[in-house]
Amino acid sequence: MSTSHVLLGLLAEGPKHGYELKRAHDAHMPRAKPLAFGQVYATLGRLQRDGLVAEGDRDREGGPERTSFALTAQGRERLDAWLSEVEAPAPFVASALLAKVVVALLAADGRRAGVYLAAQRAAHQQRLRELTAAKLDPESGLGDVIAADFAISHLDADLRWMDTTIARVADPNRGVRS
Known part of the structure; x- marks a missing residue:
């Protein structure tokens, strides 16, 4: 911003x-x-x-x-x-979430990554509940609702990625071509 x-x-x-x-x-x-x-x-x-x-x-x-x-x-x-000016899509993937999962995979052969992802998934779901409640609050203005929609979309994308990654960690050969 x-x-x-x-x-x-x-x-x-x-x-x-x-x-x-x-x-x-x-x-x-x-x-x-x-x-x-x-x-x-x-x-x-x-x-x-x-x-x-x-x-x-x-x-x-x-x-x-x-x-x-x-x-x-x-x-x-x-x-x-x-x-x-149209905003260019982000050219690089930079996220603490991604960095922690990659490092956990390197450091603990996937076990730690699975535990971390499960805990992070629960935190994301809690935040989704909070944002959904904020959107439904009669005191919320248009800016509140738009901001909540934006955050919810990003959390949804993170959750989809986490689900895919949890499945890959459980079966490291899944979806990987040699």
Whole structure:
């Protein structure tokens, strides 16, 4: 995820200060890792340096002074270009799950991989139940449901892979051509 582009998108709604941007990010991306305030302000600094955002009003209502930031014309162009780019499918398979299974196969001749996969499968199924419940919660907004759908699709794919891998570990010659 490009934090810069997400912040530009949030500023497309109108000027915001850093605290509002962090809250908006966390509200609109409910299943994403929350942004740290330091990350928001560092990113705003780079966006301002690059002419993509400009300082707006300063507000001191009920606390420390807050500077709002607004999208510039150049920032809107950059956002529009990013939104027009199709994301390439990931060229590499990189996952802690895959790495652990491969290392377990190397280290323990398949026995440990089977035990690990069974435990990981149970954790994935638990997470699926949690996400399904979150989708059905009447308090869930569209962003919550879309994020849950995204995570559920990935968990389903992982579970299918785990089932195939458990079967291969049980019979290492299954589906392997010489």
